[in-house]
Amino acid sequence: MNYLVKSVATATVGAGSLFFASAALSQEKLGEIVPKLSLAYYAADMGPVYEQSARVLSQEWAKLGLEFQMRPIQFSTFVSDIIVGGKLEDMAVFSVGADPDRIDPVFYLNNISACGQRANGSSWCNEEYTRLAEKQLTQVNSDERRETIHQMQELFQSQIPWWPVTNTVYGILYNSDKWENVTNPSPVAAHENLVDPWLAARPLTDDRIMDWAYLEDVSTYNPMSEEGATGWMRFVYDTFAKIGADGKSRPWAAESWEFTDDTTVRVTLRDDMTFHDGEAVTADDAVFTINKIVEIQPPTMSSRIGNIAGATKIDDHTFEFNLKTPDATFETIAMTYLFILPEHLWADYEGDMVNRDVVADGVAIGSGPFMFKEWRVNELHDLRTHKAHFAAPAYDGIRRLALGQADAIRSTMLDGTADIATTVLPVAAMSDLGMQEDFLEFIEIPSHGTMMTWLNNTKPPFSDLEFRRALKTATARQRAAIEGWLGFAVPAGEGNVPRQTGQWYNSDLEPVAFDIDAARKILEDAGYGWDDDGRLHYPVK
Amino acid sequence: MRAYITRRLLQAILVVFVVTTIMFFMFRIMPADPTTMFLEGGMTEEARQVLLEEWGLNGTIWEQYVLYMGNLLTGDFGNSFFYRKPAWEVLFPFIINTLWIAVPGLLLGAFIGSALGMIVGWAPRGGKVERSGILLATIIRGAPSFVVGIGLLAVFSSYLNWVPGYGMGDPQGQTGLMRYLNWDFAHHLILPLCAVIIFFIPENLLLMRSGVVEARTEDYIELVRAKGVSEKRVAWHAGRNSMLPLITWLFPALAETIAGIVVVEIVFSWPGVGRELVLAVVRQDYPVAQAAFFLLAIMIVLANLAADLTYSKLDPRVAYK
Numbered sequence: 001m002n003y004l005v006k007s008v009a010t011a012t013v014g015a016g017s018l019f020f021a022s023a024a025l026s027q028e029k030l031g032e033i034v035p036k037l038s039l040a041y042y043a044a045d046m047g048p049v050y051e052q053s054a055r056v057l058s059q060e061w062a063k064l065g066l067e068f069q070m071r072p073i074q075f076s077t078f079v080s081d082i083i084v085g086g087k088l089e090d091m092a093v094f095s096v097g098a099d100p101d102r103i104d105p106v107f108y109l110n111n112i113s114a115c116g117q118r119a120n121g122s123s124w125c126n127e128e129y130t131r132l133a134e135k136q137l138t139q140v141n142s143d144e145r146r147e148t149i150h151q152m153q154e155l156f157q158s159q160i161p162w163w164p165v166t167n168t169v170y171g172i173l174y175n176s177d178k179w180e181n182v183t184n185p186s187p188v189a190a191h192e193n194l195v196d197p198w199l200a201a202r203p204l205t206d207d208r209i210m211d212w213a214y215l216e217d218v219s220t221y222n223p224m225s226e227e228g229a230t231g232w233m234r235f236v237y238d239t240f241a242k243i244g245a246d247g248k249s250r251p252w253a254a255e256s257w258e259f260t261d262d263t264t265v266r267v268t269l270r271d272d273m274t275f276h277d278g279e280a281v282t283a284d285d286a287v288f289t290i291n292k293i294v295e296i297q298p299p300t301m302s303s304r305i306g307n308i309a310g311a312t313k314i315d316d317h318t319f320e321f322n323l324k325t326p327d328a329t330f331e332t333i334a335m336t337y338l339f340i341l342p343e344h345l346w347a348d349y350e351g352d353m354v355n356r357d358v359v360a361d362g363v364a365i366g367s368g369p370f371m372f373k374e375w376r377v378n379e380l381h382d383l384r385t386h387k388a389h390f391a392a393p394a395y396d397g398i399r400r401l402a403l404g405q406a407d408a409i410r411s412t413m414l415d416g417t418a419d420i421a422t423t424v425l426p427v428a429a430m431s432d433l434g435m436q437e438d439f440l441e442f443i444e445i446p447s448h449g450t451m452m453t454w455l456n457n458t459k460p461p462f463s464d465l466e467f468r469r470a471l472k473t474a475t476a477r478q479r480a481a482i483e484g485w486l487g488f489a490v491p492a493g494e495g496n497v498p499r500q501t502g503q504w505y506n507s508d509l510e511p512v513a514f515d516i517d518a519a520r521k522i523l524e525d526a527g528y529g530w531d532d533d534g535r536l537h538y539p540v541k
Numbered sequence: 542m543r544a545y546i547t548r549r550l551l552q553a554i555l556v557v558f559v560v561t562t563i564m565f566f567m568f569r570i571m572p573a574d575p576t577t578m579f580l581e582g583g584m585t586e587e588a589r590q591v592l593l594e595e596w597g598l599n600g601t602i603w604e605q606y607v608l609y610m611g612n613l614l615t616g617d618f619g620n621s622f623f624y625r626k627p628a629w630e631v632l633f634p635f636i637i638n639t640l641w642i643a644v645p646g647l648l649l650g651a652f653i654g655s656a657l658g659m660i661v662g663w664a665p666r667g668g669k670v671e672r673s674g675i676l677l678a679t680i681i682r683g684a685p686s687f688v689v690g691i692g693l694l695a696v697f698s699s700y701l702n703w704v705p706g707y708g709m710g711d712p713q714g715q716t717g718l719m720r721y722l723n724w725d726f727a728h729h730l731i732l733p734l735c736a737v738i739i740f741f742i743p744e745n746l747l748l749m750r751s752g753v754v755e756a757r758t759e760d761y762i763e764l765v766r767a768k769g770v771s772e773k774r775v776a777w778h779a780g781r782n783s784m785l786p787l788i789t790w791l792f793p794a795l796a797e798t799i800a801g802i803v804v805v806e807i808v809f810s811w812p813g814v815g816r817e818l819v820l821a822v823v824r825q826d827y828p829v830a831q832a833a834f835f836l837l838a839i840m841i842v843l844a845n846l847a848a849d850l851t852y853s854k855l856d857p858r859v860a861y862k
Binding site: 076077079080081083084107111118119209211217219220222225227228297299300302303304306355357374376377378379380382399401402403404405407408411412414415417 | 571572574577578579581582583584585586587588589591592595620623624625626634635691694698699702705706707708709710711712713716807808809810812816817820825
């Protein structure tokens with residue numbers, strides 16, 4: 001019996017020793033543990049979708065043996081610290097909106113991806129990529145530019161410094177008993193700088209004023225200082241071009257334009273335009289406005305006017321933009337943004353033009369499709385249709401109701417006070433209201449707005465390409481779209497340019513399918529390992 | 542008395558100075574400055590510096606502080622970063638809008654609350670009326686004003702559709718002075734006004750009840766009763782003598798109303814100073830936010846002073862030295 005006990009004890013001790021020895025040996029093959037990673041995202045002030053998306057994505061990434069510290073950050077702090085402040089600790093999940101001018105891919109290609117850019121928060125710097133980024137900016141021939149941009153995306157995809165997760169679906173809710181032909185502006189959100197749906201809509205009743213239920217106020221009617229409500233300003237002040245539903249610039253106040261050389265754009269204005277006070281719009285007004293803007297450099301316009309040297313009149317309806325350097329984005333970003341001021345109302349003004357109170361001075365006058373009527377601060381803006389406009393809508397005016405909160409917007413839509421609501425309500429809520437009420441119609445707007453994952457490329461483990469590759473392979477884009485965005489998003493494409501930008505997206509990029517096992521294999525092949533608790537360890541140095 | 546007033550005024554100046562200083566530094570220790578949102582849109586660094594200089598945000602924080610306090614002494618609150626005009630010009634119309642719900646709300650809340658307080662205080666101790674009154678006051682006092690507001694919205698606006706639940710008037714309504722003198726404005730006023738009234742009922746009810754409960758055992762009440770007057774008349778005597786704390790409470794309550802009405806204005810989309818204050822903080826419009834806080838500090842300090850002085854006038858037993 002004693003012998004038996006001794007044998008069992010010896011065997012147990014032996015097996016235990018073997019187990020611990022093997023374990024120790026296997027632990028020796030592991031490098032340091034990958035520390036808990038910080039995952040920053042927009043806090044609840046931007047809605048619940050970011051919290052939910054970050055949780056969904058981190059759940060899948062955790063299957064690689066990672067742990068996360070979730071860090072919700074208030075929107076403006078997020079922008080100042082992470083997007084433009086270079087203070088990304090490890091990872092971030094956030095989105096950028098479907099602004100009309102971002103249909104040009106320069107924001108994605110240059111601003112957030114190239115060396116030295118302030119908004120390059122993932123701190124990836126590739127000299128070859130940046131050289132191409134600068135090159136494409138100067139390629140005014142769109143075929144040549146497209147080729148360079150596709151090449152950039154291939155390079156980006158091979159390095160995957162960050163990646164898009166989903167593309168946002170926006171919405172419009174409108175009263176279909178009162179309005180028809182409310183057209184879809186996709187792939188751009190319903191921005192007032194567009195024709196769709198604003199100028200296309202037609203009234204079905206005697207109520208010929210469109211009431212738009214919105215959250216926020218406009219800060220001023222001076223287009224040189226407004227930053228947030230630039231679209232609303234463009235209802236009053238015509239731009240030279242507009243972005244159409246196809247995402248391309250189309251003639252507006254400018255009947256046509258052409259690059260006469262790399263830095264000169266000759267513009268021919270329409271000859272049937274008048275300002276709201278009845279004065280004709282001429283090249284003198286356009287040249288005055290452009291040269292005045294170049295002279296005083298309004299700060300809020302700086303991102304779009306920096307490359308303009310001035311303007312020169314050719315004849316009454318023709319003038320030339322003089323650019324400092326060739327600019328391939330000029331048509332999409334500058335011509336759809338720049339406006340025309342009436343020279344006869346501004347030329348003799350001696351005060352600070354940027355801060356001029358145009359409402360108090362009675363000069364909120366442009367040539368746009370709507371004329372200023374009234375502004376009740378924090379209540380409403382009332383514009384009336386400029387009937388003489390070449391694209392005057394088939395109704396008599398538009399009011400923007402500054403309601404301040406989503407419940408009030410919902411109430412105004414239900415009681416018929418408001419006719420249209422856009423992205424100010426959660427898209428799912430708009431969709432539900434459209435299904436619940438016969439008189440409300442919901443339009444889905446698939447857009448190029450993008451939720452993306454950023455990594456701090458300057459530190460391990462993100463400085464390792466194989467780790468980034470594994471992380472992207474473990475990114476559950478479909479889950480994020482369904483669970484994070486309640487279905488009002490679609491899984492994003494590859495590279496860094498949204499698929500919705502059309503010709504600029506390189507559809508030849510190899511798709512990276514979501515596959516946790518494949519992601520673990522990538523890590524294993526790269527020398528990473530897992531301990532008994534399943535935590536990921538770096539390769540042994 | 543003169544020495545007392547002088548001393549209180551000096552204290553008031555000190556309080557306002559401290560509040561103004563705290564507000565100044567509070568906004569500036571926030572991680573993002575007001576140009577942040579422009580940076581996301583691609584504003585150049587040169588343009589940002591121009592804006593920071595224009596807005597007085599480019600020096601050290603002490604230089605900014607000295608400049609701000611110097612301007613404040615001359616009555617200059619600075620220009621709104623958002624509206625690009627003087628902060629006071631921005632706030633003034635909103636103050637008028639706020640007073641439309643604050644003053645009637647406070648007075649009606651005080652009237653209804655004190656009437657209920659008198660009934661509850663005069664009712665038999667421990668009876669149904671007293672217990673129900675105290676329970677009602679406790680529930681209302683415990684409910685945040687946004688809960689009351691949302692409840693009113695849900696029932697009277699969304700469900701019954703009796704009154705509008707947002708804004709100050711129909712978008713197609715009248716403008717100028719006439720917008721305040723018509724049924725449409727009154728119709729829009731009903732719900733936010735009710736929310737403010739309900740907000741003030743419990744405090745008045747409990748103050749009045751305490752006073753009446755105390756007064757009903759006083760000798761003069763027995764004397765009134767001995768005269769053979771009706772019980773209602775006796776209760777009126779008790780109530781009238783219990784109003785002193787209420788009247789003095791009304792002064793700071795008005796200032797508190799302006800400060801506390803923020804939530805009501807947000808819930809009902811009422812374009813008042815409270816809603817603008819919240820928007821100014823969100824937009825990081827420092828001059829407007831600081832001017833609004835400065836105004837509130839002044840109002841609260843002066844209201845407290847007025848309450849103390851009124852107290853001494855109403856009750857000759859109170860003397861200040």
